[in-house]
Amino acid sequence: MQVRRDVRLAELTTLRVGGPVERLVEVTDAEELVAAVREADEAGRPLLVLGGGSNIVAPDDGWPGDVVAVRSRGIDRDGSQLVVAAGHDWDELVAYTVAHDLAGVEALSGIPGSTGATPVQNVGAYGQEVAQTITAVRVYDRAEKSERTLSPQECGFAYRDSRLKRNPSRFVVLDVTFVLDESPLSRPVGYAELARTLGVELGESAPLADVREAVIALRRGKGMVLDADDPDSRSAGSFFTNPIVPSERAVAGCPSWPAGDGQVKLSAAWLVQHAGFGRGTRQGNVGTSSRHSLALTTAPGATAAELLDFAGRIVATVQGEFGVTLEREPTAVRP
Ligand SMILES: Cc1cc2nc3c(=O)[nH]c(=O)nc-3n(C[C@H](O)[C@H](O)[C@H](O)COP(=O)(O)OP(=O)(O)OC[C@H]3O[C@@H](n4cnc5c(N)ncnc54)[C@H](O)[C@@H]3O)c2cc1C
Numbered sequence: 001m002q003v004r005r006d007v008r009l010a011e012l013t014t015l016r017v018g019g020p021v022e023r024l025v026e027v028t029d030a031e032e033l034v035a036a037v038r039e040a041d042e043a044g045r046p047l048l049v050l051g052g053g054s055n056i057v058a059p060d061d062g063w064p065g066d067v068v069a070v071r072s073r074g075i076d077r078d079g080s081q082l083v084v085a086a087g088h089d090w091d092e093l094v095a096y097t098v099a100h101d102l103a104g105v106e107a108l109s110g111i112p113g114s115t116g117a118t119p120v121q122n123v124g125a126y127g128q129e130v131a132q133t134i135t136a137v138r139v140y141d142r143a144e145k146s147e148r149t150l151s152p153q154e155c156g157f158a159y160r161d162s163r164l165k166r167n168p169s170r171f172v173v174l175d176v177t178f179v180l181d182e183s184p185l186s187r188p189v190g191y192a193e194l195a196r197t198l199g200v201e202l203g204e205s206a207p208l209a210d211v212r213e214a215v216i217a218l219r220r221g222k223g224m225v226l227d228a229d230d231p232d233s234r235s236a237g238s239f240f241t242n243p244i245v246p247s248e249r250a251v252a253g254c255p256s257w258p259a260g261d262g263q264v265k266l267s268a269a270w271l272v273q274h275a276g277f278g279r280g281t282r283q284g285n286v287g288t289s290s291r292h293s294l295a296l297t298t299a300p301g302a303t304a305a306e307l308l309d310f311a312g313r314i315v316a317t318v319q320g321e322f323g324v325t326l327e328r329e330p331t332a333v334r335p
Pocket of ligand 1: 014048049050051052053054055056070086111112113114115116117118120121122123124125168171172173174223224225226233235236237238331
């Protein structure tokens with residue numbers, strides 16, 4: 001376990017905002033992770049558990065306590081089941097599954113961050129989400145001060161949400177179990193743009209490697225793959241989730257998808273764009289990506305306050321124009 005005191009949150013997060021960290025504790029296995037969390041809790045120091053920092057807006061004032069950076073690694077395979085350490089890089093895991101003919105997460109290629117963070121917001125893209133393949137999440141429960149294993153039902157997965165996200169200071173993910181299909185072919189392709197790119201019909205399969213390549217190319221075209229040379233990837237991915245509203249409140253002209261129970265999911269990108277915040281809209285050091293109106297990006301010198309102010313303007317304008325409330329996807333963490 002290594003402790004450092006010379007780090008700013010801006011260096012640990014993909015939006016590159018956030019002030020100094022009082023103590024950065026880097027842990028390399030589950031035992032160290034539990035020990036670091038227990039130590040912070042017993043000392044009463046504010047605790048932030050951090051993976052790749054790709055889904056948080058970090059405070060400008062920094063963190064007056066412990067930031068525990070999860071750097072554990074490892075994939076333990078037993079047939080179609082993989083138990084993966086929380087700190088394992090997510091995209092490395094996806095590459096491993098594709099190389100070993102394991103289907104189920106191929107459409108989630110190119111998403112930054114750690115495996116342990118994927119159940120937190122039920123990471124999803126291009127027609128797949130991790131709730132479809134996760135069978136167990138081993139956690140340290142800070143309320144009970146003990147380790148336990150959560151079933152998918154106990155995780156309460158929903159669209160870009162879970163019980164872990166709803167109780168941010170309770171559960172620390174130690175490892176995640178996935179059960180995949182032993183197949184060189186993908187699960188049925190569930191996203192029209194991806195199906196078109198692959199030249200297959202919706203619901204058909206394609207070779208895993210082709211799906212991975214197509215998804216990464218589509219993502220790269222939208223600035224949705226982390227790349228130090230791509231200013232559009234200085235983001236947290238999509239900044240707002242697609243709002244789910246009763247179908248009678250669908251917005252004329254806005255693309256929508258059935259969301260069950262008489263509800264529809266509206267395109268947040270369309271709402272943001274049609275509220276006057278199209279691609280490349282700038283406000284000081286922040287703005288919308290030049291290739292995707294849903295990704296908010298920062299330029300050097302940006303602050304979290306500036307970013308949240310801009311996001312607030314978007315929310316208020318969308319609310320005023322369309323009567324729909326946008327919800328933020330990344331967590332604005334606070335001590
Ligand atoms: C360019 C780009 C593209 C993206 N595209 C997508 C996408 O297509 N789909 C999607 O769903 N997301 C996307 N994201 C968001 C992000 O990559 C994912 O949410 C990812 O899972 C976050 O992982 P992380 O390790 O970086 O989490 P962090 O940002 O480090 O943490 C996010 C939250 O999870 C908590 N957390 C982290 N690790 C643990 C742990 N071990 N135990 C308990 N809590 C923990 C943190 O406290 C924080 O609240 C994108 C982000 C970027 C920058």
